[in-house]
Amino acid sequence: MFVAPPGYQPIYSPDIPYLGPINGGLREGTSIYIQGTIPKHITRFFINLICGESESSDIALHFNPRFDGRDKVVFNTCQNGSWGSEDKIHKMPFRKGEHFEMVIIVTLQGYQIKVNGMDFHIFQHRIPMEQVRGLQIAGDVSIQTINFIGGGMGGGMGGGYPGGGMGGGYPGGMGGGMGGGYPDGMGGGMGVSVLRGYQGGGMGGGYPGGMGGGMGPGGYPGGDMGDGYPGGMGGGMGGAFPGSNLPGMSGQPVYNPPVPYSNMIPGGMFPKRTIIIRGMIPYGADRLRINFLVSRSRDIAFHMNPRVREGIVVRNSMIGGNWGQEEREMSMNPFMEGQYFDMSIRCGNQRFKVFVNGQHLFDFFHRWQSFNEIDMLEIEGDVQISYIHF
CATH class of the missing domain: 2.60.120.200 (Jelly Rolls)
Incomplete structure (x- = not known):
């Protein structure tokens, strides 16, 4: 069990299809960082930002790479069961059989998509970002990690970050403030997350009150609280995130x-x-x-x-x-x-x-x-x- 500082619980190797909450929602400066692999026999997959936590929720961002001979990526939204007009980008940033790193950056204008360090597309907001509550991934893709980063996402965490979160997320709006983006085709490698996700069994009622999802109470291996985590979080992340006595992450991350x-x-x-x-x-x-x-x-x-x-x-x-x-x-x-x-x-x-x-x-x-x-x-x-x- 990964014992992480507050605000840093990456979701590792989730089952696909995946559906999980974005605790605290989205705001300007938030980023979603996804590492995964495209299978050799892919036809298509999708990543949705949804305005709820069920498959029938409105979709604020539908990101849908299609490998069908005329490879393209389709962007769209879905409100009240009705799809909007498609944005079709006739280039494919993913390669069959290869690993990828993808970042969705929330800006005031829309969702900026980067794949393997390269700018791919900006999809303009049609539904306010504040309505987004969940992430959905399905189709021909395997995911290694999901991280939610920055944008002051301390809300649902019992006070993890001093000052309510990471401030504006990316200095310089990503890109310029990051020394020219991602050299060497490496993605952002960013990892400040605020959820563990609904992986096989619910969050046990959110952060305060235990993580649920098969992670019961358990002591820290080694046992001494000087080095362990308050609340006996180790073998099984039970207890709660008391917030006040948990260590916080401070300062801006260094990228690449x-x-x-x-x-x-x-x-x-x-x-x-x-x-x-x-x-x-x-x-x-x-x-x-x-x-x-x-x-x-x-x-x-x-x-x-x-x-x-x-x-x-x-x-x-x-x-x-x-x-x-x-x-x-x-x-x-x-x-x-x-x-x-x-x-x-x-x-x-x-x-x-x-x-x-x-x-x-x-x-x-x-x-x-x-x-x-x-x-x-x-x-x-x-x-x-x-x-x-x-």
Whole structure:
């Protein structure tokens, strides 16, 4: 079970057809980020933004790629059971048998669609975005992750984000403020979500009061509340999101930074501080390094070194110029060529807890005693980074 900071619950590998809520609705600056794969024998699929949570709800955005010899993408709306006039785009941004990353950005004018980092189309609003309550996906497509990002979507979350959310979402309205969009064909890799979705059993009455959906109460593996999540959220995310004592995400995300990456950590590390890193391991990769440093001394308090060809993740520290004892024990290795990863690194009183793709990967106990002096993040090696959020 992925133990995530509030406002960061990606939906992993949902069953298709999928129908789930968008808690807090849509507003300007919100983005919906979808990773998936197009099967080789596709005919068509669709993604709908719906004004309710049932299949009969009005559809504010119908996005419908059709592979029928004259490939096209059809946009439309449906109100009171009646379809509007179709917008047909006679080019196909998806390829059969290939992975894709897609972002739907909500603007005042309409829905801006990006596929694999490229602008595709803007569909003008016909139904007010404030009426949208759900997301529906069906047809010939498999989905790896769905994320809802930004736009101040803290509403249904019991106060997750300080200040009611992430503000305007994308600085510079995406594109210009993001260093020219998505280099290397990587999508936005963005991951601040506010729902877990109705996956097989309902939300148990929304956020306060438990997550439902087969996620019952359960203690955090490891048990100590200094590092665990308040409310015993771990093995099964039970309890509730009390809100006030949950750690929040702060600051603007960094999209598609060049690697090597080096930057100060705003405010340094402190208990419950969580850093989200999303990216992809390119084909031919050998190894990468993620270092948490004390900038004044250049000591490496936490060194994480996935070695792709060896299939291991080495952890260590370098203090006073000397490397410490390597740690290599791990239940699995998610860092493989051509694979996307979604990593959450959480600072506790005794240790860092690292989760990748929804799975607890390892703990690294602090070797640098004053962990609040850790104030710099460096990433280098064979990796493409699409998203960093402190």
